[in-house]
Amino acid sequence: xxxxxxxxxxxxxxxxxxxxxxxxxxxxxxxxxxxxxxxxxxxxxxxxxxxxxxxxxxxxxxxxxxxxxxxxxxxxxxxxxxxxxxxxxxxxxxxxxxxxxxxxxxxxxxxxxxxxxxxxxxxxxxxxxxxxxxxxxxxxxxxxxxxxxxxxxxxxxxxxxxxxxxxxxxxxxxxxxxxxxxxxxxxxxxxxxxxxxxxxxxxxxxxxxxxxxxxxxxxxxxxxxxxxxxxxxxxxxxxxxxxxxxxxxxxxxxxxxxxxxxxxxxxxxxxxxxxxxxxxxxxxxxxxxxxxxxxxxxxxxxxxxxxxxxxxxxxxxxxxxxxxxxxxxxxxxxxxxxxxxxxxxxxxxxxxxxxxxxxxxxxxxxxxxxxxxxxxxxxxxxxxxxxxxxxxxxxxxxxxxxxxxxxxxxxxxxxxxxxxxxxxxxxxxxxxxxxxxxxxxxxxxxxxxxxxxxxxxxxxxxxxxxxxxxxxxxxxxxxxxxxxxxxxxxxxxxxxxxxxxxxxxxxxxxxxxxxxxxxxxxxxxxxxxxxxxxxxxxxxxxxxxxxxxxxxxxxxxxxxxxxxxxxxxxxxxxxxxxxxxxxxxxxxxxxxxxxxxxxxxxxxxxxxxxxxxxxxxxxxxxxxxxxxxxxxxxxxxxxxxxxxxxxxxxxxxxxxxxxxxxxxxxxxxxxxxxxxxxxxxxxxxxxxxxxxxxxxxxxxxxxxxxxxxxxxxxxxxxxxxxxxxxxxxxxxxxxxxxxxxxxxxxxxxxxxxxxxxxxxxxxxxxxxxxxxxxxxxxxxxxxxxxxxxxxxxxxxxxxxxxxxxxxxxxxxxxxxxxxxxxxxxxxxxxxxxxxxxxxxxxxxxxxxxxxxxxxxxxxxxxxxxxxxxxxxxxxxxxxxxxxxxxxxxxxxxxxxxxxxxx
Numbered sequence: 001x002x003x004x005x006x007x008x009x010x011x012x013x014x015x016x017x018x019x020x021x022x023x024x025x026x027x028x029x030x031x032x033x034x035x036x037x038x039x040x041x042x043x044x045x046x047x048x049x050x051x052x053x054x055x056x057x058x059x060x061x062x063x064x065x066x067x068x069x070x071x072x073x074x075x076x077x078x079x080x081x082x083x084x085x086x087x088x089x090x091x092x093x094x095x096x097x098x099x100x101x102x103x104x105x106x107x108x109x110x111x112x113x114x115x116x117x118x119x120x121x122x123x124x125x126x127x128x129x130x131x132x133x134x135x136x137x138x139x140x141x142x143x144x145x146x147x148x149x150x151x152x153x154x155x156x157x158x159x160x161x162x163x164x165x166x167x168x169x170x171x172x173x174x175x176x177x178x179x180x181x182x183x184x185x186x187x188x189x190x191x192x193x194x195x196x197x198x199x200x201x202x203x204x205x206x207x208x209x210x211x212x213x214x215x216x217x218x219x220x221x222x223x224x225x226x227x228x229x230x231x232x233x234x235x236x237x238x239x240x241x242x243x244x245x246x247x248x249x250x251x252x253x254x255x256x257x258x259x260x261x262x263x264x265x266x267x268x269x270x271x272x273x274x275x276x277x278x279x280x281x282x283x284x285x286x287x288x289x290x291x292x293x294x295x296x297x298x299x300x301x302x303x304x305x306x307x308x309x310x311x312x313x314x315x316x317x318x319x320x321x322x323x324x325x326x327x328x329x330x331x332x333x334x335x336x337x338x339x340x341x342x343x344x345x346x347x348x349x350x351x352x353x354x355x356x357x358x359x360x361x362x363x364x365x366x367x368x369x370x371x372x373x374x375x376x377x378x379x380x381x382x383x384x385x386x387x388x389x390x391x392x393x394x395x396x397x398x399x400x401x402x403x404x405x406x407x408x409x410x411x412x413x414x415x416x417x418x419x420x421x422x423x424x425x426x427x428x429x430x431x432x433x434x435x436x437x438x439x440x441x442x443x444x445x446x447x448x449x450x451x452x453x454x455x456x457x458x459x460x461x462x463x464x465x466x467x468x469x470x471x472x473x474x475x476x477x478x479x480x481x482x483x484x485x486x487x488x489x490x491x492x493x494x495x496x497x498x499x500x501x502x503x504x505x506x507x508x509x510x511x512x513x514x515x516x517x518x519x520x521x522x523x524x525x526x527x528x529x530x531x532x533x534x535x536x537x538x539x540x541x542x543x544x545x546x547x548x549x550x551x552x553x554x555x556x557x558x559x560x561x562x563x564x565x566x567x568x569x570x571x572x573x574x575x576x577x578x579x580x581x582x583x584x585x586x587x588x589x590x591x592x593x594x595x596x597x598x599x600x601x602x603x604x605x606x607x608x609x610x611x612x613x614x615x616x617x618x619x620x621x622x623x624x625x626x627x628x629x630x631x632x633x634x635x636x637x638x639x640x641x642x643x644x645x646x647x648x649x650x651x652x653x654x655x656x657x658x659x660x661x662x663x664x665x666x667x668x669x670x671x672x673x674x675x676x677x678x679x680x681x682x683x684x685x686x687x688x689x690x691x692x693x694x695x696x697x698x699x700x701x702x703x704x705x706x707x708x709x710x711x712x713x714x715x716x717x718x719x720x721x722x723x724x725x726x727x728x729x730x731x732x733x734x735x736x737x738x739x740x741x742x743x744x745x746x747x748x749x750x751x752x753x754x755x756x757x758x759x760x761x762x763x764x765x766x767x768x769x770x771x772x773x774x775x776x777x778x779x780x781x782x783x784x785x786x787x788x789x790x791x792x793x794x795x796x797x798x799x800x801x802x803x804x805x806x807x808x809x810x811x812x813x814x815x816x817x818x819x820x821x822x823x824x825x826x827x828x829x830x831x832x833x834x835x836x837x838x839x840x841x842x843x844x845x846x847x848x849x850x851x852x853x854x855x856x857x858x859x860x861x862x863x864x865x866x867x868x869x870x871x872x873x874x875x876x877x878x879x880x881x882x883x884x885x886x887x888x889x890x891x892x893x894x895x896x897x898x899x900x901x902x
Contacts, residue, residue: 001023004023004037008064011063012066013039013041018043019042019043021040021114022111023107024038024102024107025037026100028098029099037055037056040114050118052092052115072118075115076093077093078115078127078130080109083131083134088101088103089101112129116129174192272323276326282336285307286310289307290311305390312397314336315340340398340399344402351385355413356413373432373522373525375425375529378533378536385540385544389546415595419597429605433518433609515613520619523609523619523623524623531631541591542587587639588637588638598643599646602647606620614657614658617657618655618696620651621651621702625702626700628644659709659713662685667716669724673729676730676731676843677724677736678731683721684743689713693706710756711755711756714744714756721736722737732777732843733770734770734771738767738774738854739848741764741767745767771854774854776861778858779861779862785823792812796812803876804875806877807877822885833895837898840855858895862891869884870883
């Protein structure tokens with residue numbers, strides 16, 4: 001126990017400036033036995049505080065920890081359970097009763113005795129000691145009165161005592177006098193015992209000899225005891241007086257502690273009050289601005305904005321724990337809530353009135369824009385409303401319900417306003433598109449009625465003009481009469497075309513160019529007006545309603561990115577909002593509601609343009625692609641980008657439909673059985689389409705769509721040229737193929753379309769092949785009998801007869817050769833060539849101007865045959881002197897003369 005006591009003193013109480021006076025090992029009664037120690041302690045500093053401390057061994061190691069402490073002045077009753085029998089149980093009555101069982105009755109009694117002494121020494125209060133032996137308390141009186149508990153005299157001195165320096169010196173002298181003290185301890189001990197007996201005898205004799213001195217000493221001791229009693233009596237009286245002073249000092253110390261605690265609490269309270277006042281006090285000027293501030297003037301709006309911000313700061317202040325339970329705080333919060341509700345209603349009502357007024361003001365300006373192809377400017381309205389942007393941000397953070405209501409009202413009012421403006425704008429655009437001059441209308445009607453019998457004037461100058469500008473209605477289905485178009489003789493075609501153009505006082509290409517240029521300008525102006533309108537409104541919505549516009553990733557895909565598919569689902573546009581996943585989606589949703597009429601109106605305008613002239617789809621595809629590309633560079637997921645992308649899908653479908661109609665009309669073309677074919681209409685129209693497309697798509701973003709269309713068209717042209725050539729009865733097949741593929745090759749060479757290089761080479765090859773085929777077919781065998789004779793000669797050589805021996809054959813001797821040659825004098829040859837020239841001239845058309853090319857090829861082929869015959873004569877009839885009756889120079893002269901004469 002002593003070791004534990006020292007360990008507790010060292011580890012627990014010494015660091016706290018306390019002294020351990022008594023200890024008892026106990027456990028709680030009636031529970032599972034868990035040992036702990038109750039310790040009686042006093043502080044080493046004045047005023048002395050006496051405590052009972054419970055110490056428990058830690059579960060994590062062998063050290064002890066302080067668990068709970070009670071002040072001895074709070075102890076009311078000490079119950080020892082039984083004053084007669086030994087009982088280790090006892091109770092201590094503090095604020096509640098603690099029941100303990102000591103490890104032994106002796107420890108319990110020693111602990112209770114120590115408690116009684118401490119109470120008598122320091123407290124002198126009424127502590128009831130119940131069932132405690134009176135003998136135990138009586139034995140404690142002397143020690144309580146005469147010994148200092150604080151000095152620790154109550155402890156039994158059974159500890160080891162160290163030797164002082166004098167005692168150590170005496171022992172060393174004795175041990176030096178006896179050499180064997182260490183080697184023989186028993187002999188040394190016996191020697192010490194004998195010497196001690198001698199000393200005791202001497203002392204007794206001395207005492208007996210000095211009895212008188214003893215009596216005197218005893219008398220002096222009695223007197224000293226009397227003096228000690230007197231001193232103790234005085235000390236007791238002093239102690240009683242000091243006890244009252246001690247109690248007063250304790251009370252003063254306690255009062256000082258309470259005063260210090262009160263001051264600390266007051267400082268903290270003042271800090272809390274200052275915090276609440278500084279953070280939850282709204283200036284009177286702000287309150288007045290929120291209640292009565294003018295929301296129409298710039299100064300009033302600024303004052304209301306500052307007041308709203310101050311109110312929001314007061315309402316969002318982070319209260320400390322317990323502040324929300326204060327009545328004043330609750331009242332102030334309720335006042336702030338009332339102010340917020342009142343100002344939110346005022347603000348929402350005022351902005352709703354501004355929205356309505358905007359609708360009336362803008363409606364009054366529609367009349368002046370109705371005659372011009374322009375949209376009203378909303379910048380002044382946006383500028384005025386942006387003054388309320390900070391208030392809208394405040395409303396969004398404080399009352400989202402009213403913020404949503406304002407958003408809905410804005411969309412409702414502005415959607416109706418924009419719908420009127422945009423519909424009037426598109427009506428003006430449609431009027432301008434269809435409002436042609438009277439002359440062009442009359443000529444257009446005449447052209448529609450006569451197109452069935454009037455193919456275009458086929459001249460080189462007009463081909464060049466129409467290749468650049470195109471022609472509406474000839475290939476694309478603007479007139480249904482093209483499906484029944486027949487190829488007329490060239491002479492009739494020129495005369496009819498000339499007379500009709502004179503009637504109209506203008507050309508079809510001039511009218512087409514004017515109409516298409518006008519349509520292109522109108523369509524571009526429509527897009528140029530819509531684009532800034534949408535961008536300005538989107539920017540305003542973002543700033544006014546405090547919605548962030550996030551830049552999308554470059555990989556964003558819209559419907560316009562895939563226009564070649566069969567179908568594509570367009571963006572759903574209705575009054576029901578789509579689920580909003582972000583502020584960016586909300587901007588797009590608001591724009592969709594406000595400008596819900598743009599896409600239908602654009603589609604109607606596109607349908608009108610396609611109805612006027614299906615070639616307009618080329619202009620629309622280029623313009624729309626450029627605007628979609630521009631919008632996607634700004635924001636790929638914006639309303640403008642999405643809407644234009646959806647419209648671009650429609651334009652692309654119209655373009656594809658235009659190409660399909662041209663191919664279908666190629667397949668439906670019929671040719672006349674009584675006149676020569678010449679250049680097929682769809683071949684010439686392909687030239688015009690390509691020239692127009694190249695001028696429109698120059699530097700365009702969607703060149704790939706045109707290249708695909710070129711590929712489809714040229715394949716259709718190739719297939720249908722062969723189809724018409726096979727069906728031709730008046731004109732030889734080779735002539736139809738040669739002339740048309742020559743025209744295709746010339747067109748592709750002039751336009752230099754990179755994607756059709758392979759087709760250009762193919763057209764050239766087909767033209768060359770059919771030219772050669774026609775030359776051989778038409779030339780035939782101009783020296784028929786001579787040709788048959790030499791075929792027989794070649795047959796004999798092929799059978800194995802040597803060439804120089806052929807002249808010995810009866811049927812192929814020199815006389816037979818001379819006989820055949822005499823039948824083809826120069827005059828007959830020239831006559832045959834002249835008939836051949838007339839036949840070729842009848843087959844070929846004037847538009848392509850291939851007569852001289854074909855005639856030159858025939859001349860070369862005839863000369864080749866002539867040289868072949870001369871070679872056979874030289875090899876098979878050497879030295880015979882047989883020659884043709886005309887020479888190569890004669891052939892050249894004949895051909896030149898015939899060509900000049902015609």
